[in-house]
Amino acid sequence: MTELRLGPVLRHVAWDGSGTATVWVEAGAASTAEVRCADGASGSAPTFEVAGHHYALVQVDGLTPGTSTAYEVRLDGEAVWPREGAGFPPSTIRTPGPGDADTPGTGEASALTRARVAFGSCRWARPAKDGPDPIGPDALDTLALRLAAADESERPDVLLLVGDQVYADETSPDTQKWLRGRRDLSRPPGTQVADYEEYSHLYDESWGDPEVRWLLSTVPSCMVFDDHDVIDDWNTSDAWLTEMRATNWWDERIVSGLMSYWVYQHLGNLAPAELERDELYAAVRHSSDATSLVREFARRADRDPACARWSYRRDFGRTRLLVVDSRAARVLAEDRRAMVDEEETRWVREQALDAPGSYDHLLLGTSLPWLLPPMIHDLESWDSVLCGGGRGPRWARLGERLRRRADLEHWAAFPRSFEELTDLIAEVGSAERAPATVCVLSGDVHHAYIAEAAWPEGRPAAPVTARVTQLTCSPVHNSVPGYMKVTFRVGWAGLGRWIGRALRWHGRLGPAPVAWNRTGGPWFGNQLMTLTLDGRRADLRLDQSRARQDGTAHLVTVDERTLTSGGR
Secondary structure, three states: OOOOEEEEEEEEEOOOOOOOEEEEEEEEEOOOOEEEOOOEEEEEEOOOEEEEEEEEEEEEEOOOOOEEEEEEEEOOOOEEOOOOOOOOOOOEEEEEEEEHHHOOOOOOOOOEEEEEEEEEEOOOOOOOOHHEEEEOOOHHHHHOOOOOHHOHHHHHEEEEEOOOOOOOOOOOOOHHEEEHHHOOOOOOOOOOOHHHHHHHHHHHHHHOHHHHHHHHHOOEEEEEEOOHHOOOOOOOOOOHHHHHHOOHHHHHHHHHHHHHHHHHHHHHHHHHHHHHHHHHHHHOOOOOOOOOHHHHHHHHHHHHHHOOOOHHHHHOEEEEEEEEOOOOOEEOOOOOOOOHHHHHHHHHHHHOOOOOOOOEEEEEEEOOOHHHHHHHHHHHHHHHHHHOOOOOOOHHHHHHHHHHHHOOOOHOOOHHHHHHHHHHHHHHHHOOOOOOEEEHHHHOOOOEEEEEEEEEOOOOOOOOEEEEEEEOOOOOOOOOOOHHHHHHHHOOOOHHOOOOOOOOHHHOOOEEEOEEEEEEEEEEEEEEEEEEEEEEEEEEEEEEEEEOOOOOOEEEEEEEEEEEEEEO
């Protein structure tokens, strides 16, 4: 019998009434993967091969909107999921539909208005479970245990993972032991991963965790990479990239990183209609061995970011999610520096402004926060001036060293891109049929906070009526050094703001195009945020994973608030 190596991972579930979903699997050999649902819906697909591994993204058809159905996975006709004795409820596909929303007073189905989105980032694979976890219990593990014991109605409609799903540059002790059996770790890249096979091991370690495996099998997921999915400081600067390309190991690392991201994460972000239009996916499915196809695509995507778009859009009824690639689409030349290249910026703008009034909430997913603690924002903006030569060559060299050492690479470090994103959010939020909220969902910085944006009078011309918030939630499972906790706290305080103003003065920077204040946090710990969107109402909850005295873990709600209660 063919082994189910990894998965199933429930990815796209249709909200448009088409009754479709996609399920990703990795099989142990070439085979036909099949998903059979208890209500008769089904789908099958032959596996495709990349680097000796066999994958399938199965499209399930015939699902009934407004219902939930259990499913099983078969490989060449043999049932391989669910596993006997796993201790979890059956994996299900819950399809939104008329049962979830009715037009008031008519009983007729309307556009779905309710959506629950859980999100977080930065999940380092935990060590073996034979002792206490040195960085605390994993929030995804704990979420899985909570949901397994709760009614199905408590499950999120989607789990958004906004970066660092795997740590290619900070491997676990178990992975390092495995790596020693493959190669000499005294030679670069040492204990970091080197190639596709080693990337596949990271996904095995991360997604093979029994709790996470069940969670991903039953809660639809969206994902996007951040730096540690490839390497810390990935695409920080042109000088950094030049140095990396001069090494004898970087080319294989970046190509393998993008190959594995396309296979394990990106494909599942796409709707069936988008997959049908994807030329690479079509070629891969019809190839006996797609390794060279995916490798060539990954190499081109690294050398010419414009040839690949990793950003994507999902509509959950009247909630629109735009996930923006803030890593691979960068323009690094100092005189044209941008977080997102011109073509992708135009695409993001088109998607945000498409069909005004058709959504009540706009969620912008970007791994890197748009709004940082003010001192850190001003530090990054000041450093961008130095690196660009605005204070002379000596300051430029200092700026580059500081940029790398302090990870000064968020939106603030790309002032033109920061202003463009700020203006787009203001345009959406001030439109005649503006959504109730615009929420920027981010991670990366290993703590959580809430910041509220406000525009100065006269910019934009019409007042911003949407409630605009930066929601940052990180990590899912990681830690933050004590000195960084102090830095983040000072960054919001009066002293930090004074330091920031001094830096802006030295950099000859004008005022930022938007003001913001922290309204929640900072919170430190392994955590997840959940947005519940119902009509024009938005509620937010922050849960942290904490250990009990008996060694078990549970989720504790540390903050709960209403962002907007509805109405115009």
